[in-house]
Amino acid sequence: LEDVADRAAPQEADVPPTAKHKRVKVIPRQQNVESLHRNVAVRADEKTPQKLSLSKEDDKSFLDPPAANLEDSPGELGKPVILPKDMSPEMKKAVDDGWTKNAFNQYVSDLISVRRSLPDPRDAWCKDSALYLSNLPKTDVIICFHNEAWSVLIRTVHSVLDRSPPELIGEIILVDDFSDMPHLKKQLEDYFASYPKVKIVRGPQREGLIRARLLGAEYAKSPVITYLDSHCECAEGWLEPLLDRIARNSTTVVCPVIDVIDDTTLEFHYRDSSGVNVGGFDWNLQFSWHAVPEREKKRHNSTSEPVYSPTMAGGLFSIDRKFFERLGTYDSGFDIWGGENLELSFKTWMCGGTLEIVPCSHVGHIFRKRSPYKWRTGVNVLKKNSVRLAEVWMDDYAKYYYQRIGMDKGDFGDVSERKKLREDLQCKSFKWYLDNVYPELFIPGDAVANGEIRNINTNMCIDTPKTGEEDPVGVYECHGQGGHQYWMFSKTGEIRRDQACLDYAGKDVILFGCHGSKGNQFWTYHENTKLLHHGSSGKCLAINESKDKLIMEECDASHLRQHWMLENYDSS
Ligand code: LR7
Numbered sequence: 001l002e003d004v005a006d007r008a009a010p011q012e013a014d015v016p017p018t019a020k021h022k023r024v025k026v027i028p029r030q031q032n033v034e035s036l037h038r039n040v041a042v043r044a045d046e047k048t049p050q051k052l053s054l055s056k057e058d059d060k061s062f063l064d065p066p067a068a069n070l071e072d073s074p075g076e077l078g079k080p081v082i083l084p085k086d087m088s089p090e091m092k093k094a095v096d097d098g099w100t101k102n103a104f105n106q107y108v109s110d111l112i113s114v115r116r117s118l119p120d121p122r123d124a125w126c127k128d129s130a131l132y133l134s135n136l137p138k139t140d141v142i143i144c145f146h147n148e149a150w151s152v153l154i155r156t157v158h159s160v161l162d163r164s165p166p167e168l169i170g171e172i173i174l175v176d177d178f179s180d181m182p183h184l185k186k187q188l189e190d191y192f193a194s195y196p197k198v199k200i201v202r203g204p205q206r207e208g209l210i211r212a213r214l215l216g217a218e219y220a221k222s223p224v225i226t227y228l229d230s231h232c233e234c235a236e237g238w239l240e241p242l243l244d245r246i247a248r249n250s251t252t253v254v255c256p257v258i259d260v261i262d263d264t265t266l267e268f269h270y271r272d273s274s275g276v277n278v279g280g281f282d283w284n285l286q287f288s289w290h291a292v293p294e295r296e297k298k299r300h301n302s303t304s305e306p307v308y309s310p311t312m313a314g315g316l317f318s319i320d321r322k323f324f325e326r327l328g329t330y331d332s333g334f335d336i337w338g339g340e341n342l343e344l345s346f347k348t349w350m351c352g353g354t355l356e357i358v359p360c361s362h363v364g365h366i367f368r369k370r371s372p373y374k375w376r377t378g379v380n381v382l383k384k385n386s387v388r389l390a391e392v393w394m395d396d397y398a399k400y401y402y403q404r405i406g407m408d409k410g411d412f413g414d415v416s417e418r419k420k421l422r423e424d425l426q427c428k429s430f431k432w433y434l435d436n437v438y439p440e441l442f443i444p445g446d447a448v449a450n451g452e453i454r455n456i457n458t459n460m461c462i463d464t465p466k467t468g469e470e471d472p473v474g475v476y477e478c479h480g481q482g483g484h485q486y487w488m489f490s491k492t493g494e495i496r497r498d499q500a501c502l503d504y505a506g507k508d509v510i511l512f513g514c515h516g517s518k519g520n521q522f523w524t525y526h527e528n529t530k531l532l533h534h535g536s537s538g539k540c541l542a543i544n545e546s547k548d549k550l551i552m553e554e555c556d557a558s559h560l561r562q563h564w565m566l567e568n569y570d571s572s
């Protein structure tokens, strides 16, 4: 038994020394226990991976009966695991190492069963099987990873196997993007040796997730491809509602609701359908979430119905394989990370498909605050990807992105093939996409000014890295690079960047989510006096004596500190 447990356990180096191969008797329900680090819960079924062969995936009766207190084991039912405050130095080091390597709490993940249970996050509406066609197509599931933690990767795969109807899963294709962590070598192959549906493909060099996904797609044979990140957990009933949409229309690309797996406690927080968001982006070409717009709500009787989404987050979706190929899959010129989600979103809409978020389908994802792995040195990978995206898909609107990067496109390689693809497919224009799919997006060209806002006498510019809502907006020497000094002055008197507006409520000038009702966000510019006049306070924007802060004061055109210049100002 010990032997078998070894195979399922994390690799030596990755296991906290005190936590190896021991089994709990009972873990208190709260899981906020000091003794947790002395115990590792192992489910009866995960000790015996060799028994889980393909032919038996649909019949779980061969599994040992679960321990009496299984639901009390760490993290079961998606509950948080909270480590004690007074850890031994040894344990603390193990916890810190886990954070350093993964940017999430690997130590906690290792305490949780790789086949833990989750709450059922679906609305009652979703559980009526008559909603879904009976002969759904099979999908292959492609999971790319670069140096993923053992327990997290294995849990991702088990969540697919355990919570999908076996007849709907073709293969699970694990694509190793040139990892060097030892547990991802032979140990991984051994672990899955007895799972005929799981295939491991190894990239010949570090490709980045986009080309790794393309490599995975070369092995896909099922009619549908489903991509997942390598730190996900699929919830009950996640797959059928996705496949159903594709079965009804092969040009529908679908995303599950992405539930949050907490990076610290591994708690599974799910979002009910009334809180579902759709994807958007800003002119920095960064993905963003938004509430479902009113116009979209009107199309539905229930919040559980699939909703149109202008973009996808990128990691978790299903697509008809032939349609994906018709769309030219991904641009293989995209490196490491980023931008591919917008590329696929834009072309899905522009080239005859639709993109939906399916509230009945839930998959958890560990959101992290930094990227733990190496990027390329000396190249701005994300910018290169985004420039390729803009060049090919955004027509004239690309210029708004270029303004944000100081007009410096850098070396983005050759995009002629991708332009040809767009032509061959006779895709619609980016303007069509904006007008019809994402009318909520503010278009910089609709602004009366865009670019820097310069305090004329000091050559300081309004500058803030923050989109948060408390820190005062500051000033910085004008640098002409866009970025934190890029502003748009809307026809309705907002000074905005993306969804955030300059807002003054009597204390500091801050950035606050644009609300469109003027008041504290209403500004007027007087070209002759150079004053920036604030609506609700009647005051004017100025720079302080020491030239490092914005202040608001009584308007007086004789004060040079109140004189501003708006870039690209068009008064007509
Ligand atoms: O070089 C790499 N090679 C890889 O194989 C870098 C990453 N990867 C793998 C990695 O192991 C992971 O499985 O690629 C996957 C995504 O990388 P993450 O998890 O570090 O990034 P992320 O979660 O921030 O990624 C989001 O944005 C990416 C943009 O390129 C991709 O589209 C990811 O799939 C996407 N993830 C999601 O959409 C999940 C929800 C997050 C949000 C919003």
Ligand code: MN
Binding pocket: 229, 230, 231, 315, 365, 366
């Ligand atoms: Mn991810």
